[in-house]
Amino acid sequence: MAATSARARTQSxxxxxxxxxxxxxxxxxxxxxxxxxxxAVEVCARAGVTRGALFHxxxxxxxxxxxxxxxxxxxxxxxxxxxxxxxxxxxxITWAWSRVSQRQFKAVIEIWLxxxxxxxxxxxIQPAIERYKEIFTPSESNPLYKRFGSDKKAGAFYRLAxxxxxxxxxxxxxxxxxxxxDHEQIVLDQLCAYAREIDTQ
Amino acid sequence: MAATSARARTQSxxxxxxxxxxxxxxxxxxxxxxxxxxxAVEVCARAGVTRGALFHxxxxxxxxxxxxxxxxxxxxxxxxxxxxxxxxxxxxITWAWSRVSQRQFKAVIEIWLxxxxxxxxxxxIQPAIERYKEIFTPSESNPLYKRFGSDKKAGAFYRLAxxxxxxxxxxxxxxxxxxxxDHEQIVLDQLCAYAREIDTQ
DNA sequence: TTACATACATTCACGTATGTATGTAAATGG
DNA sequence: CCATTTACATACATACGTGAATGTATGTAA
Numbered sequence: 001m002a003a004t005s006a007r008a009r010t011q012s013x014x015x016x017x018x019x020x021x022x023x024x025x026x027x028x029x030x031x032x033x034x035x036x037x038x039x040a041v042e043v044c045a046r047a048g049v050t051r052g053a054l055f056h057x058x059x060x061x062x063x064x065x066x067x068x069x070x071x072x073x074x075x076x077x078x079x080x081x082x083x084x085x086x087x088x089x090x091x092x093i094t095w096a097w098s099r100v101s102q103r104q105f106k107a108v109i110e111i112w113l114x115x116x117x118x119x120x121x122x123x124x125i126q127p128a129i130e131r132y133k134e135i136f137t138p139s140e141s142n143p144l145y146k147r148f149g150s151d152k153k154a155g156a157f158y159r160l161a162x163x164x165x166x167x168x169x170x171x172x173x174x175x176x177x178x179x180x181x182d183h184e185q186i187v188l189d190q191l192c193a194y195a196r197e198i199d200t201q
Numbered sequence: 202m203a204a205t206s207a208r209a210r211t212q213s214x215x216x217x218x219x220x221x222x223x224x225x226x227x228x229x230x231x232x233x234x235x236x237x238x239x240x241a242v243e244v245c246a247r248a249g250v251t252r253g254a255l256f257h258x259x260x261x262x263x264x265x266x267x268x269x270x271x272x273x274x275x276x277x278x279x280x281x282x283x284x285x286x287x288x289x290x291x292x293x294i295t296w297a298w299s300r301v302s303q304r305q306f307k308a309v310i311e312i313w314l315x316x317x318x319x320x321x322x323x324x325x326i327q328p329a330i331e332r333y334k335e336i337f338t339p340s341e342s343n344p345l346y347k348r349f350g351s352d353k354k355a356g357a358f359y360r361l362a363x364x365x366x367x368x369x370x371x372x373x374x375x376x377x378x379x380x381x382x383d384h385e386q387i388v389l390d391q392l393c394a395y396a397r398e399i400d401t402q
Numbered sequence: 403t404t405a406c407a408t409a410c411a412t413t414c415a416c417g418t419a420t421g422t423a424t425g426t427a428a429a430t431g432g
Numbered sequence: 433c434c435a436t437t438t439a440c441a442t443a444c445a446t447a448c449g450t451g452a453a454t455g456t457a458t459g460t461a462a
């Protein structure tokens with residue numbers, strides 16, 4: 001009953017479905033168990049497959065993690081990017097925090113920190129990390145920054161706001177169940193207050 | 202030539218010297234190799250002793266890490282706390298960053314994030330983590346906060362500044378050799394600018 | 403100097419992770 | 433419809449980390 005397209009299950013369908021299952025299981029494992037305990041056994045158990053499937057589609061676990069990171073990147077940050085035309089800094093903060101505060105972002109932080117210490121995986125994962133950082137790193141290729149970067153103070157505040165939100169995200173990641181810090185809203189309100197100062201200037 | 206007090210090496214001397222050696226090796230391993238690769242084997246190799254020594258003085262590796270964390274806490278943060286009498290917020294930021302920017306702080310972040318995911322160690326380490334957070338968490342027991350917390354805006358900024366510095370510290374920890382981010386100084390300058398606004402109010 | 407406690411070193415038994423080699427079922431193409 | 437490839441599962445070899453058991457050296461008190 002379930003699969004209406006059950007008959008058209010081509011090889012390439014099986015492949016991409018399996019890969020998506022493994023990617024989802026990887027991210028969830030990173031959130032639940034952290035980087036060190038995200039093993040091939042753990043990921044495959046969550047996906048309901050054997051390690052044979054993983055090693056068929058990916059060269060190694062770090063290779064899978066790298067793909068999972070890029071996938072999360074696209075899904076979380078690029079998909080819903082606000083139009084750069086007439087956005088205020090306050091609106092940008094609201095948008096950015098709505099992304100960074102997602103549970104999936106803990107997976108990103110885990111990878112940032114832990115993969116750096118893992119020589120077996122750093123070669124695979126580092127390129128994906130660099131891609132990730134671009135969106136928050138002001139540069140000419142970043143349309144949002146071009147909007148704010150012209151003004152010196154706005155540019156400095158842009159970078160400050162990013163670091164503040166990363167600090168809050170780190171606090172969530174280090175908290176038992178990823179719960180928000182008590183003073184999270186206070187910090188965000190203060191950040192928005194500073195943003196409005198610049199917006200109304 | 203080295204040890205002038207070579208003759209007075211009592212048992213308790215040997216113990217505390219060994220414990221200090223193990224603590225130092227643990228912190229350095231956390232900085233160099235991260236939490237997951239800080240094993241009992243690794244720590245003992247750095248300290249130049251066998252695992253027998255470690256397990257003689259500490260119940261387990263997590264227990265040693267917990268002690269190392271508390272030790273770093275005292276050394277890094279409590280030792281040089283500024284006098285709360287007439288400090289400005291800008292001075293406080295300068296002091297706090299001079300602490301958080303130390304390489305040893307990467308060890309703290311590693312523990313914050315990774316030990317949470319390690320059920321074997323969380324019972325040992327969590328109490329030490331709680332101790333750590335107090336100094337940055339505004340509360341009645343925190344003399345620095347009492348100085349700023351009376352003013353609502355100053356209190357909000359205090360918390361914001363902490364999160365911003367933690368974000369910068371995370372960036373350093375995730376960087377190859379713990380190098381500073383390119384825009385670190387820009388963010389700190391902006392933070393100080395906001396601090397002066399409140400100080401001169 | 404004898405008797406004991408403390409401080410370590412050595413060894414081994416065990417669990418768990420990785421990578422690979424081999425087997426089998428499901429698609430695809432002639 | 434059969435040959436071949438693709439997609440997985442199973443089994444095994446290897447490596448590494450932990451913890452406990454046991455052995456040895458060094459300090460300490462009678």
